[in-house]
Amino acid sequence: MAIQVWKVGELAKQTGFTVRTLRYYDQLGLLKPTEYTETGHRLYTYQDLLRLQQILSLWQLGFSLEEIKQILAS
Numbered sequence: 001m002a003i004q005v006w007k008v009g010e011l012a013k014q015t016g017f018t019v020r021t022l023r024y025y026d027q028l029g030l031l032k033p034t035e036y037t038e039t040g041h042r043l044y045t046y047q048d049l050l051r052l053q054q055i056l057s058l059w060q061l062g063f064s065l066e067e068i069k070q071i072l073a074s
Helices: 008-015 019-028 046-060 065-073
Strands: 042-044
Touching (some): 008 042, 008 046, 019 065
16 A cells, blocks of 8 residues: 655645745754655655644644744654
């Protein structure tokens, strides 16, 4: 059984986040994609999607992105 992966644009479309936001989260180290293709495209898995849900939930509770990063790292 193959693991489903999404490119950044596909994940943005599925979740309602913008490509720019997902790239920013990658830059911050908040949501690193599971893989990168040889050409540098980001590939996200279901686990990454779950982490994105956690980020959104914490953000909606009023945590800053830096606080969210610390929470998820612990």
